[in-house]
Amino acid sequence: MTKIAIFGVGLIGGSLALCFKGKPGLHVIGHSHRQSSIERYLARGVVDAATTSMEEAAADADFIFLCVPVGNLEDYLRRLAAMKLKPGCIITDVGSTKSSVAACARSLDFGDAVFIGGHPMAGKEKSGVEAATSLLFENAYYVLTPEPDTPQEAVDRLAGLIRHTKANIVFVDPDQHDTIVGAISHLPHVIAVQLVNQIRAYNETNPLYSALAAGGFRDITRIASSDPVIWRDILINNRSVLIRLLKEWQEGVSGFIEMLERMDERMVEEAFRTAGEFRSSLPERRRGVIDPLYECYIDVPDHPGIIGKIATELGNERINISNLQIIESREDVPGILRLSFRTQPDFDRAVQLLASMGFEVNM
Numbered sequence: 161m162t163k164i165a166i167f168g169v170g171l172i173g174g175s176l177a178l179c180f181k182g183k184p185g186l187h188v189i190g191h192s193h194r195q196s197s198i199e200r201y202l203a204r205g206v207v208d209a210a211t212t213s214m215e216e217a218a219a220d221a222d223f224i225f226l227c228v229p230v231g232n233l234e235d236y237l238r239r240l241a242a243m244k245l246k247p248g249c250i251i252t253d254v255g256s257t258k259s260s261v262a263a264c265a266r267s268l269d270f271g272d273a274v275f276i277g278g279h280p281m282a283g284k285e286k287s288g289v290e291a292a293t294s295l296l297f298e299n300a301y302y303v304l305t306p307e308p309d310t311p312q313e314a315v316d317r318l319a320g321l322i323r324h325t326k327a328n329i330v331f332v333d334p335d336q337h338d339t340i341v342g343a344i345s346h347l348p349h350v351i352a353v354q355l356v357n358q359i360r361a362y363n364e365t366n367p368l369y370s371a372l373a374a375g376g377f378r379d380i381t382r383i384a385s386s387d388p389v390i391w392r393d394i395l396i397n398n399r400s401v402l403i404r405l406l407k408e409w410q411e412g413v414s415g416f417i418e419m420l421e422r423m424d425e426r427m428v429e430e431a432f433r434t435a436g437e438f439r440s441s442l443p444e445r446r447r448g449v450i451d452p453l454y455e456c457y458i459d460v461p462d463h464p465g466i467i468g469k470i471a472t473e474l475g476n477e478r479i480n481i482s483n484l485q486i487i488e489s490r491e492d493v494p495g496i497l498r499l500s501f502r503t504q505p506d507f508d509r510a511v512q513l514l515a516s517m518g519f520e521v522n523m
């Protein structure tokens with residue numbers, strides 16, 4: 161049996177566990193320092209076994225996945241370096257930043273074990289083992305950051321195991337990873353949080369702000385609901401990259417203010433044009449950072465039974481809805497129903513079916 165130890169069985173650790181559990185020859189053991197967490201892992205059925213003993217989880221493990229907050233990774237690496245690990249054991253992590261963990265691993269001696277940094281570029285704003293799903297990484301990118309002297313055999317062995325996630329593996333240097341992921345993931349989280357907090361302050365004096373907050377606001381702020389501890393650690397860890405990015409963001413915002421003060425219609429239009437062109441050139445509906453689902457919006461009249469009818473029709477066609485949300489529903493306006501699907505075929509079939517039922521479907 162190949163023993164896989166997962167430290168921190170939350171959203172990411174639990175989703176990895178679900179990708180491995182039940183596969184021939186794989187045995188998954190989860191670790192938490194809290195007994196109550198162990199019981200949740202077992203109740204959720206994501207692991208074959210679970211323990212509060214770090215030694216028991218790590219002993220004889222062929223693979224060790226560290227899936228704890230970024231701020232705890234170095235402590236775990238140090239504790240693993242002090243243990244007797246199985247020769248050939250591969251230690252990896254899933255942290256959203258890679259430079260500091262790579263530097264820490266370089267400074268430690270793992271004996272005959274090998275460290276290879278990793279970062280699955282998929283997730284969501286929910287956390288905890290309850291949010292785990294085996295489909296999380298499908299078609300997303302999974303970054304690995306081996307060192308120039310990491311044995312190729314170990315890289316191949318880890319990549320072979322990760323293929324169970326159905327993610328696309330890419331190799332990136334840790335510093336370059338932090339620069340790019342800082343821009344495409346960490347900066348958007350800061351912007352979303354700052355935007356929500358700006359509106360929250362206005363809303364304290366006038367609740368019409370939240371009442372009128374429509375699709376656009378919700379779309380660009382979903383990630384503001386991400387876990388505070390996970391994101392505290394990511395932002396502080398990648399602060400040098402983020403401070404530079406936020407200064408550049410500030411310059412961009414100042415540029416916008418100047419355009420408006422000058423009433424520069426051409427430049428405002430140009431900003432939307434260039435942004436729209438670049439956004440449409442992005443790979444469509446690939447699962448991954450920021451946009452993990454295939455989503456559509458439909459206008460639905462506000463009368464009883466309509467949501468049930470839609471769900472039943474989709475169910476009859478065996479189309480799986482992964483999430484369903486009513487964004488706006490008042491007596492005098494049609495509601496907007498957001499439907500999310502896990503796969504492109506389900507999404508395409510749903511759009512066709514809903515259109516044939518006479519609904520206006522927007523994407």
Ligand SMILES: NC(=O)C1=CN([C@@H]2O[C@H](COP(=O)(O)OP(=O)(O)OC[C@H]3O[C@@H](n4cnc5c(N)ncnc54)[C@H](O)[C@@H]3O)[C@@H](O)[C@H]2O)C=CC1
Pocket residue numbers: 167168169170171172173192193197227228229230232254255256257279280281282283284285286287288289387390394
């Ligand atoms: N949330 C996301 O969408 C993504 C997160 N990541 C990274 O994955 C790692 C885990 O994040 P999630 O699974 O989202 O978080 P989570 O909150 O769902 O899971 C974190 C796990 O670590 C444990 N934990 C929390 N504090 C701890 C501590 N002080 N000591 C030991 N264990 C502790 C928790 O019990 C839980 O099992 C983080 O390093 C994060 O940067 C990577 C890709 C996506």
Ligand SMILES: O=C(O)C(=O)Cc1ccc(O)cc1
Pocket residue numbers: 255256280281282283284285345383448449450451452
């Ligand atoms: O919810 C989203 O869209 C995300 O941005 C998920 C995410 C969060 C952290 C990561 O390191 C990678 C992906």
